[in-house]
Amino acid sequence: MPKIPPDAFDHYVGLGQKRSYEAVARRYGVTKTAVTKRALKEDWQGRLAKVEAAARSRTDDKLVESIEQMNERHLRTLKAITGKALQALQSMPITSGMDAVRALDLAIRQERTIRGEPTDRSAVAVEDIIRREYERWMRPVAQNGDHHDPADAAG
Secondary structure (H helix, E strand, O other): OOOOOOOHHHHHHHOHHHOOHHHHHHHHOOOHHHHHHHHHHHOHHHHHHHHHHHHHHHHHHHHHHHHHHHHHHHHHHHHHHHHHHHHHHHHOOHHHOHHHHHHHHHHHHHHHHHOOOOOOHHHHHHHHHHHHHHHHHOOOEOOOOOEOOHHHHHO
16 A cells, blocks of 8 residues: 655645645545545644745745835935935026926935825824814813813804
8 A cells, every 4th residue: 555755745735726635645646534644643734834824924024125125225216316406406596406406305205205204294284183183072071061161162
């Protein structure tokens, strides 16, 4: 009777989407029951989960590295644009330096975006509005249910 080789788990993992104990049994000319027994004994499901988790982790690491490299490349490009824009601003009269001003504005906005910062004051203004509204609505309520806000009485 054929025996299941020690590398049967490797074959099982390598099957990918077509992975099944039946496929392993066909490959080695054994019964599905024999493969199932081996899989239980060697904890193929637990091992597979670890292999897949490790693969995801490595893929995630590569993606993070790729994004970091892209951001660094973009920041270097933006620094070059900023340098050129500043040179142009220094050498041109202000009336003809608007292209340099636009290039500088674009570079600053893009750098702030890459670094996760707001690109204009509207982001900060929205935070201020939310904070004001939160404070307005979260004031303590008086015994009769009215707010203690003199501004409300005037309006």
